[in-house]
Amino acid sequence: MTTLHLPPDAAPAAPDDLSVWPASAARASGGGLSVAGVALTEIAERFGTPAYVLDEREIRERCRRYRRAFPDADVLYAAKAFLCRAVVRWIDEEGLGLDVCSAGELELAVTAGFPPERITLHGNAKSPHDLDAALRLGVGRVVIDSASEIARLAAAIGPRGTQRVMVRITPGIAAGAHEKIRTGTDDQKFGLSLTDGSAQHAIARILAQPQLELTGPHCHLGSQITSVKPYLAAVRRMVGLIARVRDTHGVVLPELDMGGGHGVAYRPGEAALDLGALADRMRTELAGSCAAARLPVPRLTVEPGRAVVGPAGVALYRVLAVKRTDERVFVAVDGGMSDNPRPALYGVRYAPRLIGRRSSAPPGRVTVVGRHCEAGDVLAADVDLPADVRAGDLLGVPVAGAYHLSMASGYNLVGRPPVVAVADAHARLLVRRESLDDVRARDVGL
Ligand SMILES: *Cc1c(COP(=O)(O)O)cnc(C)c1O
Numbered sequence: 001m002t003t004l005h006l007p008p009d010a011a012p013a014a015p016d017d018l019s020v021w022p023a024s025a026a027r028a029s030g031g032g033l034s035v036a037g038v039a040l041t042e043i044a045e046r047f048g049t050p051a052y053v054l055d056e057r058e059i060r061e062r063c064r065r066y067r068r069a070f071p072d073a074d075v076l077y078a079a080k081a082f083l084c085r086a087v088v089r090w091i092d093e094e095g096l097g098l099d100v101c102s103a104g105e106l107e108l109a110v111t112a113g114f115p116p117e118r119i120t121l122h123g124n125a126k127s128p129h130d131l132d133a134a135l136r137l138g139v140g141r142v143v144i145d146s147a148s149e150i151a152r153l154a155a156a157i158g159p160r161g162t163q164r165v166m167v168r169i170t171p172g173i174a175a176g177a178h179e180k181i182r183t184g185t186d187d188q189k190f191g192l193s194l195t196d197g198s199a200q201h202a203i204a205r206i207l208a209q210p211q212l213e214l215t216g217p218h219c220h221l222g223s224q225i226t227s228v229k230p231y232l233a234a235v236r237r238m239v240g241l242i243a244r245v246r247d248t249h250g251v252v253l254p255e256l257d258m259g260g261g262h263g264v265a266y267r268p269g270e271a272a273l274d275l276g277a278l279a280d281r282m283r284t285e286l287a288g289s290c291a292a293a294r295l296p297v298p299r300l301t302v303e304p305g306r307a308v309v310g311p312a313g314v315a316l317y318r319v320l321a322v323k324r325t326d327e328r329v330f331v332a333v334d335g336g337m338s339d340n341p342r343p344a345l346y347g348v349r350y351a352p353r354l355i356g357r358r359s360s361a362p363p364g365r366v367t368v369v370g371r372h373c374e375a376g377d378v379l380a381a382d383v384d385l386p387a388d389v390r391a392g393d394l395l396g397v398p399v400a401g402a403y404h405l406s407m408a409s410g411y412n413l414v415g416r417p418p419v420v421a422v423a424d425a426h427a428r429l430l431v432r433r434e435s436l437d438d439v440r441a442r443d444v445g446l
Pocket of ligand 1 (some may be wrong): 080122222223261303306307
């Protein structure tokens with residue numbers, strides 16, 4: 001794998017750059033490309049397009065990298081990045097825990113055999129159904145995210161039971177690639193603020209509830225963070241909070257959950273968070289801050305989502321039309337914002353690639369758009385594809401494993417794409433394409 005170190009908006013990389021593709025991606029003759037030994041053209045023929053491909057080994061290897069980097073910590077995979085039963089099994093087999101934020105994610109995981117004690121339930125607004133499912137199935141931890149949840153949870157547990165809980169803190173740190181995915185700052189919907197004292201107040205109330213066993217603070221700064229520094233600042237603030245809880249209540253909290261948000265490169269040359277540096281520097285910071293506060297080092301938890309599945313996924317689309325206006329060339333494909341809302345939501349940039357046809361045409365600037373009835377349905381603006389790109393061509397979009405299908409919608413009743421796993425030169429269907437029958441089955445009134 002080649003790794004380029006260019007600033008984010010440097011000159012476009014060579015069209016043949018595979019640095020953000022799964023490690024198993026390999027060029028084949030005639031412009032072909034395979035992942036885990038399976039030709040992407042074959043997947044498109046067998047399963048149709050659009051289709052999502054997941055490289056099983058890439059996901060497993062990324063889990064192992066986390067466990068090697070954080071041998072003394074708990075690593076929880078953030079299910080909201082993408083979840084299906086096969087992913088549940090891979091995460092379980094690789095020894096990670098799971099972070100879920102709804103009864104749906106929780107029940108899918110548990111019914112696929114995931115041990116509930118290794119699951120943490122999140123959510124800024126947990127429904128009664130979410131809390132009931134968590135208590136009924138016996139999740140390891142519930143992360144309290146609002147003052148009103150404390151009494152609700154205690155009442156749901158009843159007089160005799162107990163539940164381990166954490167408390168979500170907004171440490172007052174701005175990090176993350178876009179305002180919509182920054183969650184560490186004050187004045188947004190997640191967590192309880194340190195600055196205005198609501199975190200300290202909630203902790204006092206939790207400690208007063210005999211049913212709730214508070215194990216420690218949780219914070220999640222945001223998503224697509226590529227620098228280690230905000231995590232270190234957050235560790236210092238969390239240790240400061242643990243010290244204050246000891247001083248005020250005489251309780252030493254044994255755990256600290258630092259959330260996820262670890263950034264990946266979507267295009268060649270973009271920065272990714274350095275996992276080894278994050279682990280080393282977080283460990284050092286935690287040990288140093290705890291020594292200074294004369295605290296034992298709490299057990300650390302991290303919660304990567306995107307960094308586990310994002311780079312293992314590839315989206316495949318068929319070009320349906322090419323339209324040249326005075327200003328642009330629009331390349332319209334058979335998917336779009338219903339399977340990948342990220343460009344429209346946060347302006348994310350991708351690097352699509354022509355697959356399965358050798359073109360000798362020079363690169364041309366195009367805008368890849370979807371098929372949905374909205375002008376903002378753009379998948380990749382101002383990217384280079386061979387200038388002779390035409391209807392019938394196959395395009396592959398790398399780094400499509402996270403926050404695509406988990407955010408997919410039913411817009412225009414196009415039907416959500418299938419998910420195909422590839423491993424050892426073999427492709428197998430994990431999730432089938434959504435059909436009109438699926439849509440009709442839910443449409444029960446007239
Ligand atoms: C979304 C989320 C994560 C994972 O974020 P990534 O950016 O996918 O790593 C982890 N923890 C919590 C609480 C989250 O909300």
